[in-house]
Amino acid sequence: MNGNVVPVVIVTRLGIGVSNPEFYDYRLSLLSHSLARSISALTETKETYWYIAVDVRAPANIEKRIAKAIAPAKAVVWRRNPFFTGLHPVDKDELANKFGDQSIIVMRIDDDDLLHRDFVSEVRKHTSRGAALSAVTFGQGIDLTLSNMAAVDTWYPWIGAALSIQSSASELITPYDMKHTRTAEWIQRRGGDAKEVRSAPMWVRMWHQASDSTEARGFRNAGGTELRVDWAEYGLTSNNLAALQQAAQTVTTSPKRAHSFSRLEMKLAVVKQIRALRAQSKANGVSEKASRELRKDAKRLLEVLYCI
Numbered sequence: 001m002n003g004n005v006v007p008v009v010i011v012t013r014l015g016i017g018v019s020n021p022e023f024y025d026y027r028l029s030l031l032s033h034s035l036a037r038s039i040s041a042l043t044e045t046k047e048t049y050w051y052i053a054v055d056v057r058a059p060a061n062i063e064k065r066i067a068k069a070i071a072p073a074k075a076v077v078w079r080r081n082p083f084f085t086g087l088h089p090v091d092k093d094e095l096a097n098k099f100g101d102q103s104i105i106v107m108r109i110d111d112d113d114l115l116h117r118d119f120v121s122e123v124r125k126h127t128s129r130g131a132a133l134s135a136v137t138f139g140q141g142i143d144l145t146l147s148n149m150a151a152v153d154t155w156y157p158w159i160g161a162a163l164s165i166q167s168s169a170s171e172l173i174t175p176y177d178m179k180h181t182r183t184a185e186w187i188q189r190r191g192g193d194a195k196e197v198r199s200a201p202m203w204v205r206m207w208h209q210a211s212d213s214t215e216a217r218g219f220r221n222a223g224g225t226e227l228r229v230d231w232a233e234y235g236l237t238s239n240n241l242a243a244l245q246q247a248a249q250t251v252t253t254s255p256k257r258a259h260s261f262s263r264l265e266m267k268l269a270v271v272k273q274i275r276a277l278r279a280q281s282k283a284n285g286v287s288e289k290a291s292r293e294l295r296k297d298a299k300r301l302l303e304v305l306y307c308i
Contacts, residue, residue: 041235
């Protein structure tokens with residue numbers, strides 16, 4: 001690690017709360033021709049790291065399948081248990097062990113989104129040097145509808161795509177710690193800087209029948225001014241675009257639902273754990289030290305509950 005360069009940690013959440021093999025079949029086909037190509041095309045790769053978080057119940061060979069899908073890019077795969085960590089994908093302990101007290105930039109991006117090839121240099125340029133805490137959003141982006149491959153411009157400050165937060169790795173704050181639309185308020189309330197950057201589009205959000213945006217709002221064609229896009233700026237070739245459209249046409253609804261847990265089920269499971277820990281901490285015969293540790297575990301799970 002080079003102390004002169006702030007490390008950039010790119011985090012992608014891929015199916016936490018989902019164990020359905022069909023889900024991974026579809027999403028890996030998208031990942032292979034979208035975000036993986038963008039990561040491979042980044043112009044600045046020094047001190048740049050990619051982590052992909054999957055469910056602990058994902059197929060046993062998921063690490064090998066991800067490595068094959070994203071090559072030549074490389075990523076560390078985290079397996080996350082939603083009943084202990086909620087939908088939060090970041091292993092903060094691992095990052096603290098890796099980077100110590102060093103400031104790092106953590107960025108969130110979905111598996112079917114794209115990044116501009118200059119993203120890493122841009123986010124380093126706009127984060128506040130020397131600031132203990134700062135957040136950056138690139139509001140200008142592109143919405144791409146895969147059914148007709150129409151690309152339109154969009155202005156969406158504090159969108160989840162490419163949202164980045166700089167903080168100390170030992171006291172890490174990530175874009176997954178709060179609702180993305182409230183990031184600026186959350187950061188400023190803690191004395192940090194929050195910056196909206198107007199630039200060339202740094203991200204592309206894809207609309208298709210099984211995208212997260214579709215599940216949240218229903219499928220629609222993206223609205224806005226249609227653009228002519230140089231897709232090489234985002235690492236894509238004409239073959240990648242054709243493969244994305246073909247993949248999207250094979251799925252009419254999200255394969256996520258089968259073998260997945262609802263957020264309510266996850267919350268209820270975490271609440272039961274919190275109550276059990278609190279009861280244990282008050283039980284007869286429990287030492288003060290053990291009781292304190294149990295209360296700390298309950299407090300940690302309470303934070304998890306807010307992330308589900």
